[in-house]
Amino acid sequence: MRIPILKLYNYLLTTIQVELDDQTAIQFQDDLLKKIHETGALGVVIDLTSVEIIDSYIAKILGDVVNMSELLGAKVVLTGIRPAVALTLVDLGIGLKGVPTALDLEQGLEKLRQELGE
């Protein structure tokens, strides 16, 4: 299972529409980093609207994706995190601290534009 990554100007957009099993999550991490490297994208929006569960393993992968993307020069915004998912992350003691978030794709893009001063 592969998660499609779209390029739009200097940004990469991706919507996670599948149940995130471990393989899919790792493959996504690889694909995204490669794509950032290839395209020189400055910003990435990862939309999690359809994701019903984030356990500690997936949270770690998402956190790693954010950090590694920044090392490659791309800012990441996570969008559409469901309230139930946010609450379970708090119970797990994982705040995804320091990771920029926004309500939806549109606001995520807006946030990136502001951060990048475009």
Add this chain to the structure above:
Amino acid sequence: MMMKNAPSRVEIHNEWDIVRARQSGRDYAKELGFGNVDQARIATAISELARNIYLYAKPGVITIEVIDDQGKKGLAITAKDDGPGINDLRQAMEDGYTTSGGLGAGLPGVKRLMDEFDILSEAGKGTKITARKYLR
């Protein structure tokens, strides 16, 4: 949908079994009448316990069953394996303690996600964790 009177038993051998176990837990939680947030809590707790079996002690079994304790209804999740056991339970329950480069959030997280949490573990014999959540 089938009535969930009988317990569900999911053997954990590989990572797809983790997904199956948590989906089964969500189905039970939904049918019992748990709200959205508690459904996510229960499914997440199962995911953590199943993943621990997969990483440290496979194979093992996740059992999901309805409890009705004198009208107090809920769901009990049991994770059982015959793996290496956990040497220092107190340490394993600490936030951030991990032997696998994880976040060390699983076990303390399950305790907070659920209402009751019991853990029994013996070195060389295995681990049995039971966690319960009640309808309010």
